[in-house]
Amino acid sequence: xxxxxxxxxxxxxxxxxxxxxxxxxxxxxxxxxxxxxxxxxxxxxxxxxxxxxxxxxxxxxxxxxxxxxxxxxxxxxxxxxxxx
Amino acid sequence: xxxxxxxxxxxxxxxxxxxxxxxxxxxxxxxxxxxxxxxxxxxxxxxxxxxxxxxxxxxxxxxxxxxxxxxxxxxxxxxxxxxxxxxxxxxxxxxxxxxxxxxxxxxxxxxxxxxxxxxxxxxxxxxxxxxxxxxxxxxxxxxxxxxxxxxxxxxxxxxxxxxxxxxxxxxxxxxxxxxxxxxxxxxxxxxxxxxxxxxxxxxxxxxxxxxxxxxxxxxxxxxxxxxxxxxxxxxxxxxxxxxxxxxxxxxxxxxxxxxxxxxxxxxxxxxxxxxxxxxxxxxxxxxxxxxxxxxxxxxxxxxxxxxxxxxxxxxxxxxxxxxxxxxxxxxxxxxxxxxxxxxxxxxxxxxxxxxxxxxxxxxxxxxxxxxxxxxxxxxxxxxxxxx
Numbered sequence: 001x002x003x004x005x006x007x008x009x010x011x012x013x014x015x016x017x018x019x020x021x022x023x024x025x026x027x028x029x030x031x032x033x034x035x036x037x038x039x040x041x042x043x044x045x046x047x048x049x050x051x052x053x054x055x056x057x058x059x060x061x062x063x064x065x066x067x068x069x070x071x072x073x074x075x076x077x078x079x080x081x082x083x084x
Numbered sequence: 085x086x087x088x089x090x091x092x093x094x095x096x097x098x099x100x101x102x103x104x105x106x107x108x109x110x111x112x113x114x115x116x117x118x119x120x121x122x123x124x125x126x127x128x129x130x131x132x133x134x135x136x137x138x139x140x141x142x143x144x145x146x147x148x149x150x151x152x153x154x155x156x157x158x159x160x161x162x163x164x165x166x167x168x169x170x171x172x173x174x175x176x177x178x179x180x181x182x183x184x185x186x187x188x189x190x191x192x193x194x195x196x197x198x199x200x201x202x203x204x205x206x207x208x209x210x211x212x213x214x215x216x217x218x219x220x221x222x223x224x225x226x227x228x229x230x231x232x233x234x235x236x237x238x239x240x241x242x243x244x245x246x247x248x249x250x251x252x253x254x255x256x257x258x259x260x261x262x263x264x265x266x267x268x269x270x271x272x273x274x275x276x277x278x279x280x281x282x283x284x285x286x287x288x289x290x291x292x293x294x295x296x297x298x299x300x301x302x303x304x305x306x307x308x309x310x311x312x313x314x315x316x317x318x319x320x321x322x323x324x325x326x327x328x329x330x331x332x333x334x335x336x337x338x339x340x341x342x343x344x345x346x347x348x349x350x351x352x353x354x355x356x357x358x359x360x361x362x363x364x365x366x367x368x369x370x371x372x373x374x375x376x377x378x379x380x381x382x383x384x385x386x387x388x389x390x391x392x393x394x395x396x397x398x399x400x401x402x403x404x405x406x407x408x409x410x411x412x413x414x415x416x417x418x419x420x421x422x423x424x425x426x427x428x429x430x431x432x433x434x435x436x437x438x439x440x441x442x443x444x445x446x447x448x449x450x451x452x453x454x455x456x457x458x459x460x461x462x463x464x465x466x467x468x469x470x471x
Contacts, residue, residue, distance in 0.1 A: 064114055
């Protein structure tokens with residue numbers, strides 16, 4: 001049976017962006033990341049299309065992790081963008 | 085099938101290392117928990133198969149199932165219990181909604197069979213579902229219509245698994261036999277006190293004395309000593325009737341007195357047999373029963389046994405005398421009907437012995453003394469031939 005990927009189409013329709021990061025309360029949401037470079041309780045480094053995002057914080061934990069999305073919970077102290 | 089969500093247990097305490105590895109394998113993680121020295125991740129069955137394939141060095145296992153998979157697993161685990169429950173529910177449903185026995189409440193075997201046949205004809209048989217009230221009413225009306233000459237009334241109601249059919253058969257109206265020629269005679273010796281004549285000729289008057297069998301109202305209507313017509317005499321004749329009643333009452337009287345000691349027991353009644361749960365230790369007792377549960381011919385009753393003792397007391401002469409009078413009165417009243425009563429009561433004799441009192445009472449009653457005496461055809465001819 002062919003997979004129709006309804007979820008993906010729906011998400012593309014809602015998030016009309018190639019990639020984005022959203023921060024709310026103690027949650028850090030990354031959409032369309034390329035690679036997870038480092039995963040530690042105090043630092044998470046993610047590669048996105050043309051930048052590297054460094055998140056520094058306390059007790060950072062992965063809540064949800066798929067090929068496209070990453071949801072991190074914890075006290076975010078600093079977010080750093082390095083453009084290539 | 086592989087997109088089923090499950091909880092996978094990974095026996096490793098390095099949370100960040102494990103998650104990085106899972107990310108490198110593009111494993112979808114929908115939730116995760118770190119518990120002591122192992123990590124729980126919520127992923128798909130398909131991803132779990134990939135974990136098993138690529139992360140050989142990790143000790144992984146399925147921790148729990150969710151959603152439909154969980155329901156499937158529980159169903160498999162408790163399949164016997166579930167089947168037993170379903171069978172029980174079906175049996176309970178059958179017990180509540182099926183008729184296992186039809187009982188026709190009538191003493192007439194022919195009527196019983198007729199009703200059973202009619203019920204069968206209308207689809208009311210055993211091992212079928214109970215019908216709702218409007219349908220039952222329709223069938224009842226149909227059966228009554230089809231058997232107008234035989235059945236008067238029919239009622240069907242359900243009692244648990246039983247269907248009770250109450251039936252009243254039609255009783256043919258018997259016309260009162262009409263007699264062509266009859267007299268009203270006295271049924272006892274009496275003094276006439278009241279007469280209501282509907283038909284016939286009165287041969288006696290009020291205050292006349294009559295003996296048993298004497299004609300009071302004649303069915304012969306005569307004129308100038310010639311019988312003109314013969315009718316069936318009818319009327320109400322009340323007369324004073326005399327009785328002599330003899331009563332002996334002892335001075336010693338027995339009565340019962342409750343001791344206040346009560347004992348409770350349970351009894352099971354099956355058909356007409358009653359079985360007590362506990363053995364009764366009270367010899368003289370009065371039993372009061374309260375029904376706790378009843379299903380057809382089966383009943384459970386709470387039995388209250390009240391202990392009593394029989395005692396004797398000596399009554400006075402006056403009490404014994406009054407008791408004798410009331411006993412005499414009761415004895416006569418038993419013979420009397422609604423419009424009849426005692427009009428005179430007199431003591432003729434009173435004798436007191438050591439242990440008893442003897443009383444002779446004269447009682448006059450007002451009662452209906454009329455009795456119909458039919459004159460048969462033969463007698464009629466005889467009377468015509470021999471005037």
